[in-house]
Amino acid sequence: MKKILIFLGCPESPIQTPLALYLSHKLRGKNYRVTVTANPAALRLLEVADPARSYLDKTSDLDSTLNGLSKGEYDLLFGFIHNDAALSYFITFKSILEIPSIAIIFGRDAEILNMLEREVEENTDSYIVSVRAHHNPNPLKVRIDKLLEELED
Amino acid sequence: MKKILIFLGCPESPIQTPLALYLSHKLRGKNYRVTVTANPAALRLLEVADPARSYLDKTSDLDSTLNGLSKGEYDLLFGFIHNDAALSYFITFKSILEIPSIAIIFGRDAEILNMLEREVEENTDSYIVSVRAHHNPNPLKVRIDKLLEELED
Numbered sequence: 001m002k003k004i005l006i007f008l009g010c011p012e013s014p015i016q017t018p019l020a021l022y023l024s025h026k027l028r029g030k031n032y033r034v035t036v037t038a039n040p041a042a043l044r045l046l047e048v049a050d051p052a053r054s055y056l057d058k059t060s061d062l063d064s065t066l067n068g069l070s071k072g073e074y075d076l077l078f079g080f081i082h083n084d085a086a087l088s089y090f091i092t093f094k095s096i097l098e099i100p101s102i103a104i105i106f107g108r109d110a111e112i113l114n115m116l117e118r119e120v121e122e123n124t125d126s127y128i129v130s131v132r133a134h135h136n137p138n139p140l141k142v143r144i145d146k147l148l149e150e151l152e153d
Numbered sequence: 154m155k156k157i158l159i160f161l162g163c164p165e166s167p168i169q170t171p172l173a174l175y176l177s178h179k180l181r182g183k184n185y186r187v188t189v190t191a192n193p194a195a196l197r198l199l200e201v202a203d204p205a206r207s208y209l210d211k212t213s214d215l216d217s218t219l220n221g222l223s224k225g226e227y228d229l230l231f232g233f234i235h236n237d238a239a240l241s242y243f244i245t246f247k248s249i250l251e252i253p254s255i256a257i258i259f260g261r262d263a264e265i266l267n268m269l270e271r272e273v274e275e276n277t278d279s280y281i282v283s284v285r286a287h288h289n290p291n292p293l294k295v296r297i298d299k300l301l302e303e304l305e306d
Contacts, residue, residue: 010288011167012167014164014166015201016167017167017202018201019201021201022204025204025205026204041288041289044289045167045171045288046171048172048174048290048291048294049174050174051178051179051208052207052208054205054207055204134165135164135198136194137197137198138197138201141201
């Protein structure tokens with residue numbers, strides 16, 4: 001069973017928690033083993049939103065996950081990136097794991113989106129999904145659905 | 154079976170969707186019939202976060218729910234209030250329904266919280282839960298748990 005790591009950024013965007021639960025649910029439906037890693041506030045949001053653990057599989061603290069990480073420990077990396085801090089974490093995860101990765105870039109500011117895209121392109125070979133979105137999860141959900149269709153089981 | 158209406162404000166706060174799913178789940182566990190009403194963006198966030206409908210029961214569009222609303226149609230009203238617009242909607246729902254109500258007031262700005270509390274107090278006889286919270290859902294979750302314990306089945 002393939003292992004997927006989903007990394008989340010800071011929790012200020014209202015669409016991140018819903019989309020992370022959605023992605024985790026869909027990936028589990030494809031029989032992947034899913035770990036979500038994020039800072040404590042972002043993890044608490046996930047856990048409150050999914051009280052019966054219908055959608056989450058494993059969750060783990062961001063910094064301790066990073067400290068204990070080794071090359072190839074997962075098969076695929078997803079990152080939710082909406083600011084500089086999340087970008088740095090994503091690049092670090094990617095450089096340690098050395099596995100295929102998907103960068104989900106989102107936010108309300110087109111200039112910041114462009115900067116984040118450029119940085120991901122220059123520093124990694126990630127597949128990039130980039131959408132201008134802050135309150136409405138649907139544009140990003142549609143792109144994630146498309147991506148999941150292409151993902152081999 | 155008692156019917157509960159949960160009203161949500163605009164979706165900019167990252168804690169609103171997780172806490173609304175949590176509250177809906179807990180109330181359904183107590184055998185209440187739960188309807189969540191909110192604007193389209195806030196409803197989409199709920200629906201993306203709960204793709205298998207593990208936590209939501211009925212959802213309904215805010216303005217059409219308000220247009221068709223009549224006195225006593227529900228037994229209990231919950232409102233998530235973090236700004237002036239949500240406050241106005243809550244007071245309107247309360248004044249049409251004329252049922253017991255619980256105002257869940259939250260946000261990062263203490264002055265706005267105080268203003269919202271005062272307005273709810275002056276305009277309704279609601280039970281008030283008010284917590285300074287923006288990224289971390291736990292302080293509000295703890296208060297909601299306490300409230301649910303006191304709620305008669």
